[in-house]
Amino acid sequence: KAGVTQTPRYLIKTRGQQVTLSCSPISGHRSVSWYQQTPGQGLQFLFEYFSETQRNKGNFPGRFSGRQFSNSRSEMNVSTLELGDSALYLCASSLKGTGGSGANVLTFGAGSRLTVL
Amino acid sequence: AQSVTQLDSQVPVFEEAPVELRCNYSSSVSVYLFWYVQYPNQGLQLLLKYLSGSTLVKGINGFEAEFNKSQTSFHLRKPSVHISDTAEYFCAALTTDSWGKFQFGAGTQVVVTP
Numbered sequence: 001k002a003g004v005t006q007t008p009r010y011l012i013k014t015r016g017q018q019v020t021l022s023c024s025p026i027s028g029h030r031s032v033s034w035y036q037q038t039p040g041q042g043l044q045f046l047f048e049y050f051s052e053t054q055r056n057k058g059n060f061p062g063r064f065s066g067r068q069f070s071n072s073r074s075e076m077n078v079s080t081l082e083l084g085d086s087a088l089y090l091c092a093s094s095l096k097g098t099g100g101s102g103a104n105v106l107t108f109g110a111g112s113r114l115t116v117l
Numbered sequence: 118a119q120s121v122t123q124l125d126s127q128v129p130v131f132e133e134a135p136v137e138l139r140c141n142y143s144s145s146v147s148v149y150l151f152w153y154v155q156y157p158n159q160g161l162q163l164l165l166k167y168l169s170g171s172t173l174v175k176g177i178n179g180f181e182a183e184f185n186k187s188q189t190s191f192h193l194r195k196p197s198v199h200i201s202d203t204a205e206y207f208c209a210a211l212t213t214d215s216w217g218k219f220q221f222g223a224g225t226q227v228v229v230t231p
Contacts, residue, residue, distance in 0.1 A: 004160070033217040042224060043207065048217025055216040090160055094217075105151075106219065108160035 002027065004109035006091050012115045018079040021112045025072050025093030032074040033106060034066060037088040046089075049074055050096070078114075086116045119144040121210050123222035130198055130229055138193040138225045140208030150191040151209040151219070152182055161207060167191060178202070203229045 005024040013019050025032050034046040045058040049068035066076040072093075078085055092106035124139040142148060149168050153161040165176025172184040182193045191208060208222040 006160075031217060033219075035219075035221075043219075043221035045218045045220075050216075056218050058218065092161075105163055105166060106161075108153075108162070110158075110160045 004091055004093050004107055006089075006109035006112050008112060009110065010113050010115075012117060013081050014117050015081055015083060017081050018077060019081060019114060020075055020077045021089055021091075021114075023074045023076075023091030023093075023109060025074070025091075026107055029093035029095055029107075030072050031094045031096060032068055032072065033092045033094075034074070034076050035090045035092065036060075037090055037111070038086070043090070046076065081116045083116050086114060088113050119146075119148065119210055119212050119215075119220050121208050121220050121222040123206075123208050123225050125225050126223065127226045127228065130227065132200055132229055132231050133197050135194065135196050136198050136202075136227060138206050138208075138227070140191045140193065140222055142189050142191065142208075142210045142220075144189075144210060144212055146212050146214055149211045150182075150184060151211070152176065152180070152191075152193050153207045153209060155205045155207065155224075157204075164193070164206075198227070198229050200229050200231065203227060 007022045031050045033048040036044045047066050048056045052068045063079045068074045088111045090111045092108045120143050122141045130136045151166045152164040155161050164180050165174045167174050167184045175181045180195050205224045205226050207224050209219045211219050
């Protein structure tokens with residue numbers, strides 16, 4: 001079956017612009033998580049959505065937002081881009097979300113590499 | 118709060134030699150532990166996971182890891198590496214009271230040379 005699909009794979013923006021990244025999870029997966037990966041900070045959790053509801057959020061400013069649609073597809077948006085937002089943004093999906101009484105494995109997409117000039 | 122520490126940022130190893138990547142975690146609640154691998158310009162791929170049960174976990178590509186609760190460790194091993202194992206490896210933890218928030222270690226870059 002198809003994996004997690006992220007679009008676009010690469011993009012270049014300038015400071016002050018905004019960007020929207022898209023993630024299509026594996027069919028049947030209802031949970032989508034987003035992570036930011038940078039050489040200096042490593043992998044940092046942005047947020048997690050399940051059935052269109054944000055269940056958890058990392059320590060990022062309000063410029064970072066996301067949403068999930070009824071078909072489980074998710075988007076994340078970054079407004080007023082800063083140079084430090086340059087990163088690989090990874091989306092991951094799982095069947096019913098992680099945590100609770102059992103863990104569900106995250107399957108990652110290939111990422112969207114954002115460069116801010 | 119939970120944290121994951123990968124003790125080596127880079128591990129050089131010769132082809133067909135064994136390798137061990139060290140991972141320690143801290144958490145006040147029960148955790149699930151994972152190892153992921155990342156090849157250049159790709160996302161993360163699951164190698165193996167510990168959820169419960171046997172503390173020795175076998176994964177893909179000949180990797181295995183051992184969960185040690187008393188030492189709060191989850192070290193990854195492979196008895197004989199290949200050139201294709203050159204990649205970055207991440208240890209990750211998920212607490213039982215968390216939703217979707219994996220805590221990742223800083224990563225260990227494995228470089229396999231002939």
